[in-house]
Amino acid sequence: MCAQAANLLQCADVLLLFTGAGFSADSGLAVYDDVAKVQAYAERELDYMDLCDPKLVHHEPPLFWGFWGQCFNDYRKTAPNKGYEIISNWVEKHFRHSEVAARIRSRLASSRAPEGGYVSFDDVSTEPYLISGYAGAFYVFTSNVDAHHYDWFLPNEIRECHGNTELYQCSFGRARCGPGIWRAPLDFGFNVDTARMLAFADEPPVRGEASRTAGLPVVPHVGSVHGSCRTTTLRHMPESLTPAHLVERGFVGNHPRCIRCRGPARPAILMFGEWGDRDWLDSQDQAKRWTAYLQALGEEAAEAKGLRCVLLEIGAGGRVPTVRETSEQILEILLDGGADATMIRINPDYPLPDNELFCEGNPLAGKIISLMGSGIHCLNMIDALM
Numbered sequence: 001m002c003a004q005a006a007n008l009l010q011c012a013d014v015l016l017l018f019t020g021a022g023f024s025a026d027s028g029l030a031v032y033d034d035v036a037k038v039q040a041y042a043e044r045e046l047d048y049m050d051l052c053d054p055k056l057v058h059h060e061p062p063l064f065w066g067f068w069g070q071c072f073n074d075y076r077k078t079a080p081n082k083g084y085e086i087i088s089n090w091v092e093k094h095f096r097h098s099e100v101a102a103r104i105r106s107r108l109a110s111s112r113a114p115e116g117g118y119v120s121f122d123d124v125s126t127e128p129y130l131i132s133g134y135a136g137a138f139y140v141f142t143s144n145v146d147a148h149h150y151d152w153f154l155p156n157e158i159r160e161c162h163g164n165t166e167l168y169q170c171s172f173g174r175a176r177c178g179p180g181i182w183r184a185p186l187d188f189g190f191n192v193d194t195a196r197m198l199a200f201a202d203e204p205p206v207r208g209e210a211s212r213t214a215g216l217p218v219v220p221h222v223g224s225v226h227g228s229c230r231t232t233t234l235r236h237m238p239e240s241l242t243p244a245h246l247v248e249r250g251f252v253g254n255h256p257r258c259i260r261c262r263g264p265a266r267p268a269i270l271m272f273g274e275w276g277d278r279d280w281l282d283s284q285d286q287a288k289r290w291t292a293y294l295q296a297l298g299e300e301a302a303e304a305k306g307l308r309c310v311l312l313e314i315g316a317g318g319r320v321p322t323v324r325e326t327s328e329q330i331l332e333i334l335l336d337g338g339a340d341a342t343m344i345r346i347n348p349d350y351p352l353p354d355n356e357l358f359c360e361g362n363p364l365a366g367k368i369i370s371l372m373g374s375g376i377h378c379l380n381m382i383d384a385l386m
Helices: 002-011 021-025 038-041 061-077 083-097 097-109 242-249 284-303 323-336 374-383
Strands: 014-019 138-142 158-160 163-170 265-269 308-314 340-346 369-372
Touching: 002 083, 002 340, 002 369, 002 374, 014 083, 014 323, 038 163, 061 163, 061 265, 097 138, 097 284, 138 284, 138 323, 158 284, 242 308, 265 284, 284 323, 308 323, 340 374
Parallel strands: 014 138, 014 308, 138 158, 308 340, 340 369
Antiparallel strands: 163 265
């Protein structure tokens, strides 16, 4: 199966990458099932869904920032796994500078897909940063909130359907403060009592490189991860559009504040129980760029019959099935539009199709190649074969 995957990738015109929590696990980070397996949480019978509740920032701020602050620290300290670099090399060699890439960019430019031009209120930008240029024959769709894709891929190639921990917004949402998302300072870190998993407002935040936790367990959880030191931190994430002195105003203490109303801030991440853009502030331009890209890709597939598209999905589980559902929907759409499309699904637990259309005996059987293994293991094997 790895040989078949390698052949498909070598012959592909377009590569769409879909990543879920399992790809973060390959970097040594905790996944949904393990992230809250901490004694302090067990004593209070708290699980991930309890901790990923936006109301906690108001009702119990030390608990909220103990969890999200330590997640932020873990993500900042841990290097993306080798698989990111492997895929980045494929993209640079085959998918950024090809004729197909040039045609897709031309379509995006002519369609006036978002490339910049943001409104600001009180000098707080509605978008976190300015993105220039257009994606070519590669794009990534991810549910991971660790922002590790910015270490290896360009910002105009990334769609984060749940946001990321590097971006912040007012906890009262659009209704009180209007739109506005800003980047955390690169030298900021949370001061977390990892024994109790609490972060107190009167403790000073950590500035500079935070020390790593000693005595790591077998299974990584929040506050104790297995990843290596990160040396490429967010190198492709643009600088915040909101002026630095305003951003710093929100990160003076251990509990970030809204830089407009001075109320509690929160990570700009989709949490449980939130709907639409009333609570979570998604990057509207990032969402529009992704939609525009799919439109341009569909037009390219319709004109260039037999356009060879590979959808590479890694570590997308069923607990939050957004990535799996999206990848299969796009695979079906591309096939209906005349593309020669195939998905390579890498997953140690759920490698088979979800949609019965792709199951054995059905019309699109064989269009999903299942590799039962970890992302980094399978990527290493595929790369060696290529």
